Amino acid sequence: MVSKALGKYVHSLHQKKYRNRHGAFLVEGGKSVLELLSSDLEAEQLLATPEFAAQYQAQLPSRVPLTLATEQELTQLGTLATNTTALAIARLPAPADLPPTLPTTGLLLALDEVRDPGNLGTLLRLADWYGLPGVVLSPGCADAYAPKTVAASMGAFARVQVWERDLAAWLPTLPTDVPIYGADLAGDNVHALRLQPAGVLVMGSESHGLTPAVTEALTRRLHIPRGPAGRAESLNVAISAAILLDNFFRNQ
Amino acid sequence: MVSKALGKYVHSLHQKKYRNRHGAFLVEGGKSVLELLSSDLEAEQLLATPEFAAQYQAQLPSRVPLTLATEQELTQLGTLATNTTALAIARLPAPADLPPTLPTTGLLLALDEVRDPGNLGTLLRLADWYGLPGVVLSPGCADAYAPKTVAASMGAFARVQVWERDLAAWLPTLPTDVPIYGADLAGDNVHALRLQPAGVLVMGSESHGLTPAVTEALTRRLHIPRGPAGRAESLNVAISAAILLDNFFRNQ
Incomplete structure (x- = not known):
C-alpha cells in the first residue's frame, strides 16, 4: 500500500526542479532497479510488487525501505506506459571533480546541447559499452536523471560518470596536447585515420550541431563518409x- | 479552415487500420512535407499555415488540394507536440517486387521484429545515409508509415524503398552465394573482416534479438567489439x- 505522501514524493520526481530540490531521482522497471542496486549509487526507497520482492529478495538491501505495491500503483506513480515490477528512488550522485589524469589517459565524450533525453540515454549506453571514463554535459543538455534518460540508458545511468561543464569555458583550459575531436561534414575522413581513444570527442545538438564557441576549441574535425549512393543529409547524434x-576503438 | 470531414480523415490516419483502408499516411512538419513533395511519392492533400504556403509556393504542386490552417489546427490534427507549419496526406506506395538483381548487387537491410517506430525511422534514415537499395521488414516490425516512424526517418520515408517479407521463408530462397549477415555476440569481429556491401544484413528486435528461424538462415555472424573497459550488455538496434x-562501407 503506497501512502499518499510517498505517492506525492514519487510524482514530484518526474520534474527536474523537484529532483534537484530532493537530491533524488526515479528508476523505473525491474531491470533498471536491479542495475541500481548492483551499482555504487545509493537507493533511498524501493517500491515493488510482492512477486518481484520475493523473486529478488537476496538482491534487495535490508537498509532500504521497501513498500509493496500493485502493478497498477507502480504504473500510476511512474512515467512508463506499464511498469509491472518495481520502482526505486535513488540519491542523485554528488558532483564529482574530473580526475586530473583525464582526458589525457582516456576518451571523454562531451555533449553540446543534446536536448533529447532519449538520445542522451542512448549516448550513456554507448559510453558504457565502450567503457569511457565518463561523459561531460553542457548546461543545455537533457537531464541525465530524467526518467526518459534513465530508461533509454538501459542501466548505464548507474555506471557512467557524468559531469556538467560549460564546454566553451572548459575545453580551452585543457592541456594543449589533448586532442579535441568533433564531427563535421568538412572534416577528415575517419576511415583514413588511426584514432586512439584519448582526449575529448564533442558531439553537438540534434538540430544545430556544435555551438560556434565549441567549434573553435576543436583541434581535429572528423567526417563519417556517406555511402556512395547515400542521400540523407545527416545522422542522428547517437x-x-x-x-x-x-x-576510435578499432585500432587498440 | 479545416472541414470536419477532413479533420476526421486526418485523425483516422493516426491508426494503421485506417492507413491501410484509405491507402494513405500522414507526413507532419514543414521539413518532412517538403521532402515528400520532392520525392516520387504521391501527395493527396496539403494543409499548411498561410506563412508556409506563401514561403514555399513554388514547391507546392497545383494539382494537390491545399487547405490553409492555423498552427493550433495543425497541432490538433497531428501527433507532434507542436506543428507550426504543414501537414500532408500522402498515398501509400504500391507494394513493389524486389528487383531480381538484389541482393546480389547491393546490401539490403532486413529487420526482424523491430517493433519500435522510433528505431525503425532511425534505421530508415541510416539506410538513406548509406544509399542502401532498400529495407526488408518482417510482418512483426513497426509500420514504416506510422507517424513516429515518418518523423524519426527525417525525410528518409520518402526515399527508401521498403518491402515486407516473412524473413524465415524469404531468406532460404536467396541464391546460395548471397551472404546473409546477422549480429551475434559470438560472431566474427567485424574489425578483422573486409566486408563488402552486398547481400543481406539482418538486425533483430530490441529485446529478443533474431528469431531462431532467421538465425538459422545466416551465413555469417558479426560481432561488434566492446571497449576493453566496457560494461553495457548490448547496444540499441539502430x-x-x-x-x-x-x-561494410569502409572498404569501398
Missing part, C-alpha cells in the same frame, strides 16, 4: 557517436 | 546497424 567510437 | 554499416 548514431554518429557510435560510428566514431567504433573508429 | 546503433548496432550503424556501426556494422560503417564497417
